[in-house]
Amino acid sequence: MRILLRRWACLLAGGALLAPYPLMFLIWTALFHGPILGLSARAAISGVAVALAVLVSLLPMTRRMEIAIATALLGDATGPLSAEGTQWRASVWYWLHLLLGGITTVLTGAAPFVLATCLAAPFADGMVSLPDWQSRAGGPGILVAAGALLAAAPIAGLVAGCGAVLSRTAPVLLGPSPVEKVADLERRTRALAARNRMARELHDSIGHALTITTLQAGTAHVLFDQDPAFARQALAAIEETGRVAMAELDHVIGLLREGSPAAAAPTLADLDQLLAANRTLGIGIDATVSGPILAVPGTVSREMFRILQESLTNVVAHAGRTEITVRLAATADQVELDVVNPLVPRRRFARHGGGQGLPGMRERVQLLRGEMTAAAEGGHWRVRVRLPLHPAR
Structure with a gap:
């Protein structure tokens, strides 16, 4: 359980690193509406956000930051990590960390509200609205609550799998290369x-x-x-x-x-x-x-x-x-x-x-x-x- 919690924290850190890019997209698309360099505002702003993320992933400071996160949260399972090494491998780790961290952060943030809504279905007075489906209190509501509880296990398994992927890829992408070894x-x-x-x-x-x-x-x-x-x-x-x-x-x-x-x-x-x-x-x-x-x-x-x-x-x-x-x-x-x-x-x-x-x-x-x-x-x-x-x- 302790290992699972540490990996979960590492994934949430990846979600935190990802957050500035969609936030930047939302703010800029609210400010700019017309075409930019012949592209729509959304397309241009998306390109800028991706280019900025690529630039950040190639910085040596980013590699050192990711090594500190992996060492602190993934523990000894990562094996030896190296602050000096091939930067493109650290860039791949950065993008993987953002992707898996973003998925985990969204699931972590949305799961409590969805679960609470589904568990309240059997006791709700009247209609309980769910995405593309409606259920009344009583028997159908119990099925909704049971389905929510059953869905919690796959979600937890997905989070655990994402953490295992990070733990196994850390020594490959952040560790020393064969030449460095x-x-x-x-x-x-x-x-x-x-x-x-x-x-x-x-x-x-x-x-x-x-x-x-x-x-x-x-x-x-x-x-x-x-x-x-x-x-x-x-x-x-x-x-x-x-x-x-x-x-x-x-x-x-x-x-x-x-x-x-x-x-x-x-x-x-x-x-x-x-x-x-x-x-x-x-x-x-x-x-x-x-x-x-x-x-x-x-x-x-x-x-x-x-x-x-x-x-x-x-x-x-x-x-x-x-x-x-x-x-x-x-x-x-x-x-x-x-x-x-x-x-x-x-x-x-x-x-x-x-x-x-x-x-x-x-x-x-x-x-x-x-x-x-x-x-x-x-x-x-x-x-x-x-x-x-x-x-x-």
């Missing part, structure tokens, strides 16, 4: 890709910093009394790692804030700083770098830095203090990374719950059309990555 899907896809990129950035940078900080803090706690010098070194490493993490967090927040300049993301130019931060944990890193690493394009350089960072974080988290071999080579066409460490039993302090390390690395590699393998080989865990310097080619 594709464009909206592309916008959503880009937004989702941006969110995934932000998630990878946060996971790799902040996760790496927290892993190093946690291990350094644990080491400092254990060796604080036995080796104060090493404990102070660990605390200094925590301080430096915190500064780096804050800088990288500023970078990610800058990407999220529209219109604000983002801090520069780390690249392979920051490789020495990354290796030094991991060596402070007591990890032996045998790093070999060859080729023009600093000439690697910015996007590839940033992604390869993150891949190496996450590889080292995984080793620290799962293998602890161990020996790591890192080989990084750049050529004219590609940059290659090879990270190898001994396999050890899973440690108690290994990270749990994130699960985004290897999947995040693979996403980065796939986006740049590279290749990646990560598997156990002869008692060692090896990660191999190859990224083309020009992925778009």
Whole structure:
């Protein structure tokens, strides 16, 4: 019943929008009687009224008004509506709204008077005049009243049908077109890709910093009394790692804030700083770098830095203090990374719950059309990555 009443109100709104045109016709035909531009007054005024209605239906403001009416009175059943779209579809909706609304308004206005007259027929003293038919009080009047009551159901059904037509045509005529739907899907896809990129950035940078900080803090706690010098070194490493993490967090927040300049993301130019931060944990890193690493394009350089960072974080988290071999080579066409460490039993302090390390690395590699393998080989865990310097080619 609530849905029916809302649709009925929407139809009455269409009748209200239609009312100015017949009112204008009645007023002007009462004022003008002679021919206008060779046409009769009624024909000319009718043409002006129709032309004005067509002009109003093509206004963008009319589309926004109809969307507001449909959203407020037809509810969620209309589906998504779009204020920007093909105007001719909104014009068709406007005319449909006027037509069905006019029919409903006339029936709504006339029905109570006709019904009251028919119900009064059995009790009227003398003749009760109806269109093209007369009935006396008594038996014939009862038939008139019964017919009026029976006619109420089809009228209510007609109103309900008109409301259903509006509800079903609203998303077609006022909703986004197929082209707009594709464009909206592309916008959503880009937004989702941006969110995934932000998630990878946060996971790799902040996760790496927290892993190093946690291990350094644990080491400092254990060796604080036995080796104060090493404990102070660990605390200094925590301080430096915190500064780096804050800088990288500023970078990610800058990407999220529209219109604000983002801090520069780390690249392979920051490789020495990354290796030094991991060596402070007591990890032996045998790093070999060859080729023009600093000439690697910015996007590839940033992604390869993150891949190496996450590889080292995984080793620290799962293998602890161990020996790591890192080989990084750049050529004219590609940059290659090879990270190898001994396999050890899973440690108690290994990270749990994130699960985004290897999947995040693979996403980065796939986006740049590279290749990646990560598997156990002869008692060692090896990660191999190859990224083309020009992925778009």
